[in-house]
Amino acid sequence: MNSDTNEGKWKQIKGEFKEELGKITNNESTEAEGSFDKLVGKIQEKYGETREKIEKEIKSW
Template sequence: MNKDEVSGNWKQFKGKVKEQWGKLTDDDMTVIEGKRDQLVGKVQERYGYARDKAEKEVSDWETRNKYRW
């Protein structure tokens, strides 16, 4: 998957990300912009999770939404 495909997919899934993690702001979404590691970091930061818990939440979300980075 190339960078353009990731950006296109990210735009489609942005709403689903915000549904899952409502504490993420529009600014957070701009920083994340389709980068998985950024999403994990922001979930960890906003929710006060340990890194492994944030990683598991993102992995579970990916599975449910069939999202590919």
């Protein structure tokens, strides 16, 4: 397990928290950020790539 995989797991936890905070505060922007963080975290955990590389790839979609 490399550091990018561990960072991916942390990113997922942080994303879930942001998503829930957005729901509680009725802030759609925070909720969307949380969903994005979770997505990046899952990809990062699975493939062990850097966050920057994954975010760049997702934004190119």
